[in-house]
Every structure is written in structure tokens, then in C-alpha cells.
Amino acid sequence: MRLKNKLALITAAASGMGRAGCEVFAREGATVFAVDIDEARLKEVVGAVEAAGGKAFGLVANLLDPQTCRGVVAEAVAKLGGLDIVWNHAGVPGLRDVENLDLDEYAKSMDLNVRTSLVISGAAIPHLRQRGGGSVVFTASTAGLVGASVSPVYSAAKFAVVGMAKSLALRYATEKMRFNVVCPGPIETPMFPQFFDPNASKEAAAEAQARTIAAIPMARMGQAIEVANAAAWLASDEASFVTGVALPVDGGFTAR
Amino acid sequence: MRLKNKRVIITAAASGMGRAGCELFAREGASVVAVDIDAARVQEVARNVTAAGGQCTALVADLLDPAVCRHFIDEAVVRLGGLDVLWNHAGMPGLRDVENLDLDGYAKAMDLNVRSAMIATGTAIAHLRRAGGGSVVFTASVAGLVGASVSPVYSTAKFAVVGMAKSFALRYAGEKIRFNAVCPGQVETPMLAQFYDPNASAEEAAAAQARTLAAIPLGRVAQPAEIAHAALWLASDDASYVTGVALPVDGGYTAR
Numbered sequence: 001m002r003l004k005n006k007l008a009l010i011t012a013a014a015s016g017m018g019r020a021g022c023e024v025f026a027r028e029g030a031t032v033f034a035v036d037i038d039e040a041r042l043k044e045v046v047g048a049v050e051a052a053g054g055k056a057f058g059l060v061a062n063l064l065d066p067q068t069c070r071g072v073v074a075e076a077v078a079k080l081g082g083l084d085i086v087w088n089h090a091g092v093p094g095l096r097d098v099e100n101l102d103l104d105e106y107a108k109s110m111d112l113n114v115r116t117s118l119v120i121s122g123a124a125i126p127h128l129r130q131r132g133g134g135s136v137v138f139t140a141s142t143a144g145l146v147g148a149s150v151s152p153v154y155s156a157a158k159f160a161v162v163g164m165a166k167s168l169a170l171r172y173a174t175e176k177m178r179f180n181v182v183c184p185g186p187i188e189t190p191m192f193p194q195f196f197d198p199n200a201s202k203e204a205a206a207e208a209q210a211r212t213i214a215a216i217p218m219a220r221m222g223q224a225i226e227v228a229n230a231a232a233w234l235a236s237d238e239a240s241f242v243t244g245v246a247l248p249v250d251g252g253f254t255a256r
Numbered sequence: 257m258r259l260k261n262k263r264v265i266i267t268a269a270a271s272g273m274g275r276a277g278c279e280l281f282a283r284e285g286a287s288v289v290a291v292d293i294d295a296a297r298v299q300e301v302a303r304n305v306t307a308a309g310g311q312c313t314a315l316v317a318d319l320l321d322p323a324v325c326r327h328f329i330d331e332a333v334v335r336l337g338g339l340d341v342l343w344n345h346a347g348m349p350g351l352r353d354v355e356n357l358d359l360d361g362y363a364k365a366m367d368l369n370v371r372s373a374m375i376a377t378g379t380a381i382a383h384l385r386r387a388g389g390g391s392v393v394f395t396a397s398v399a400g401l402v403g404a405s406v407s408p409v410y411s412t413a414k415f416a417v418v419g420m421a422k423s424f425a426l427r428y429a430g431e432k433i434r435f436n437a438v439c440p441g442q443v444e445t446p447m448l449a450q451f452y453d454p455n456a457s458a459e460e461a462a463a464a465q466a467r468t469l470a471a472i473p474l475g476r477v478a479q480p481a482e483i484a485h486a487a488l489w490l491a492s493d494d495a496s497y498v499t500g501v502a503l504p505v506d507g508g509y510t511a512r
Contacts, residue, residue: 169473219430239505255423
């Protein structure tokens with residue numbers, strides 16, 4: 001068990017990669033504090049983890065509110081009795097349009113993708129310090145490593161996440177806190193279709209998806225568990241000399 | 257057991273990270289052929305792994321010889337009954353001097369660091385294909401990601417290894433063969449001392465070592481097992497959507 005007795009906070013835990021993370025972290029021995037805005041699905045995840053013999057708590061929260069982000073960390077620490085691991089997984093696709101930028105939507109994308117992770121990580125650091133160190137994982141994207149024509153806003157936000165992780169890694173390295181990023185390519189999750197134009201015809205949507213897959217050397221989308229496995233490795237002591245790294249899980253997309 | 261029934265070849269297996277890899281991979285269920293030029297030490301590694309309940313045999317080979325690079329793969333495959341994983345770990349420090357380049361020393365560094373991995377991998381592909389896919393791990397270095405003042409030759413060779421891994425990843429992705437590189441920073445191994453100037457005084461050597469440590473955010477060198485864990489993860493099915501990646505295990509060195 002690679003996360004035995006570890007206390008872990010995971011955001012956006014109710015579906016896709018976050019849900020897979022709850023399951024694999026718990027299976028590896030961690031107690032998981034799962035946070036999501038979707039109450040019904042979160043309950044289902046906590047139930048599934050418990051049914052498999054794992055330990056998990058759920059908390060419904062809207063991470064667009066910075067006060068809530070701080071409160072989530074405090075609540076996690078109270079419930080878990082400390083904190084060793086944070087997986088900042090919450091995020092949202094960005095806008096497609098930049099020529100008539102919708103400032104509200106822009107702010108929402110930057111707030112959820114960037115500010116949320118910074119506020120939560122900042123609030124978590126004193127608690128990690130208290131435990132003598134810890135590991136923080138961020139979810140960025142291949143769009144945090146290379147440009148994303150479909151959404152410059154998303155790419156800007158995810159580059160920001162990579163920069164945040166690397167800088168936190170430098171600042172807290174001597175306190176044995178590690179900060180790393182997983183950079184998923186296209187993953188089969190409920191969020192994935194949202195990256196495509198909602199106004200596109202069925203044919204155009206199918207074509208866009210085919211183009212996406214054609215750009216992936218492995219010629220398939222990733223599964224949520226494949227990203228959760230990367231996060232679990234970065235979170236674990238097996239990655240004890242790994243910090244400030246942005247790890248692509250992308251079927252070879254950024255190998256080009 | 258993350259490498260259960262996997263058939264594995266590891267080069268430069270007699271000491272340091274390669275040795276740690278033999279021990280770890282075998283513990284995770286793999287059957288290992290440990291390759292090294294040092295017969296006594298590689299046989300000792302195989303004996304120790306076997307004594308611990310693992311499966312490991314020693315194979316003595318000089319990888320500077322291209323014919324040997326082809327032959328040792330085939331020989332190992334005969335022993336293993338096939339091949340699932342190859343860890344191209346063999347390498348050597350490069351020359352310090354470039355102003356009066358020693359062409360023999362240069363050729364040796366390029367041949368061992370680059371050519372041996374290229375030939376071994378090329379030979380292995382047919383066997384991996386027969387197994388329905390597989391995973392190849394290369395050992396590059398942080399010097400394969402950023403420049404290395406101490407040895408431009410070493411950096412040149414290790415950038416080549418990263419380029420090789422990414423290009424193989426693109427070419428064979430459709431055949432389910434994955435190629436990734438681990439990029440260690442400073443690791444406490446028998447080879448580490450060879451990176452420093454052999455003609456330096458004790459004070460100069462201590463100062464050089466202190467400068468090296470000061471550049472590592474985690475403030476320490478790595479242990480061989482920390483690199484072997486990264487190789488294990490890349491070799492395993494946990495990393496099934498990871499290909500063409502150069503993964504730093506460097507205590508934050510390249511986060512700058």
C-alpha cells in the first residue's frame with residue numbers, strides 16, 4: 001500500500017479522474033477527503049470507496065468562493081486529523097471565443113483553474129508543515145505545456161498552474177513539501193465533450209473529436225484511472241525526489 | 257505486484273540505480289536479466305535478488321561493441337522467453353574538456369550513452385511487438401533537459417537520448433510500445449564522484465560538491481531507489497497512457 005495512513009484531500013472528486021483518484025488513493029491506504037459541488041454524485045463516490053473497504057469523507061463545496069476554499073482545508077484537517085496530500089484537481093474548460101471575450105466567464109475560468117488551487121495550497125501548507133512535509137499534486141493539462149487553439153483561456157490558466165507548482169516547489173523544497181503537476185491529454189470523462197463547440201453540428205463535432213484522436217500518437221483517449229495512477233505516484237513517497245515536475249499523461253501528444 | 261510476470265532487461269545493472277532497479281523490479285514480480293560489464297558484481301546482484309526470492313540472472317556484456325548490443329538482447333530474450341520491458345540504463349560521464357577535445361573519449365561517451373541504447377532498443381522492438389506491446393525506459397539526466405557546464409559532451413549525449421525516446425514513442429505508439437526517459441539529478445552512486453574534476457584539490461572538490469547541493473531545491477542528492485521507483489512506474493501498466501515523456505527525478509533542479 002503506497003499511501004498507507006496518508007491523509008488526502010481531493011477536489012473535483014465526484015466524477016472522472018477525481019473519482020478514480022478517490023478510489024485508487026483509498027485502495028492504496030489513504031483516508032480521502034473528497035470535495036465536489038455535486039452532492040449526489042459525491043455521495044455515490046464516498047459510498048463506493050467505503051463499499052470497497054476504503055475510508056472517505058465527502059464535503060460539498062463551491063470552490064469559486066475563496067473563503068470556501070480555506071474552509072474546505074480547515075474542515076478536511078478537522079475530519080482527517082491532519083493533512084499529508086492535496087490533489088488540486090478542480091478545473092473547468094475555458095472559453096473558446098477571445099475576440100469578444102466574456103469577462104465573467106474568463107474570470108470564472110481563471111478563478112476555478114488557478115485561484116482555487118493557490119488558495120487551497122496556501123491554506124494547506126501550514127498543515128503539511130505540521131506533519132513534517134507532504135505532497136501537493138495539481139491537475140494542469142497538456143494545454144499547460146503547449147498552446148491550445150481551441151481555448152487560449154484554458155491554456156493560459158493551465159500554464160499558470162504549472163508555474164504555480166514549480167514556484168511552490170522551489171519555495172518549500174527544504175520543508176519536505178513536494179509540488180507536482182499531472183498534465184492529462186484528452187481523457188474520457190464527463191467534462192471532455194465540453195471542450196468542443198456546443199453549437200457545432202453532429203458531423204462537425206464528430207470530426208473535431210476524430211481530429212483530436214488523430215493528433216495522439218497512441219490513437220486513443222486516456223482513461224480516468226490512468227491519470228489518477230500518475231497522481232497517486234506523485235503523491236506517494238516513491239516520488240520522494242520528484243518536485244516541480246509537470247508530468248504529461250497524454251498518449252505521446254507532447255512528445256512531438 | 258506491479259510487474260507480475262513481466263520479462264525485463266536492465267543494463268548497467270551491477271551498481272547504483274541499475275542495481276536498485278533489479279531489486280525493485282524483481283520484488284514487483286518481474287523476471288529480470290541484469291546486464292553489466294562487471295561480471296563479479298552483476299553476478300552478485302543476481303545472487304542477492306534470487307536469495308530474496310526474486311527471479312534474476314546475470315549477463316556480462318560490453319555495450320560499447322555494437323554487435324554485442326544486438327546479441328545481448330537476443331540472448332536475454334531466449335532466457336526470458338520473450339520481452340516486455342527494457343531499461344536502457346547504461347551510460348557514463350562525458351569529458352570535461354572541450355577546447356582540446358579527446359576524440360576517443362568523445363566517441364566513447366556518445367557510443368555508450370546514445371548508440372548502445374539505440375541499437376539495444378531497435379533490436380528489442382521486434383520482441384516487444386511479439387509480446388503485443390511493451391515499455392522501454394531510458395536513463396537520460398537533467399543534463400538531457402538543460403545544459404551542463406561541467407560536461408557539454410554528457411549533455412549533448414543525454415539530449416540525444418531524450419530525442420531518441422520521444423521519436424521512438426511517436427513511431428511505435430500504434431503498436432502499444434511506450435518509450436520514456438527518467439532524468440535523474442545528482443544521485444548517490446559510485447559514478448557520481450566521476451562527474452567532478454579528478455585533478456581538483458580536496459577543498460576545491462568540497463566546494464564543487466557544495467555548489468551542486470546548493471542548486472538542488474530539496475537540498476540533498478537522490479538515493480538510487482528513488483530513480484528505480486520512477487523507472488518502475490514508467491515500466492508498469494500504471495503508466496499505460498504515458499509515452500514520450502522525459503521525467504525529472506531531480507529534487508526540483510529543473511523546476512527553475
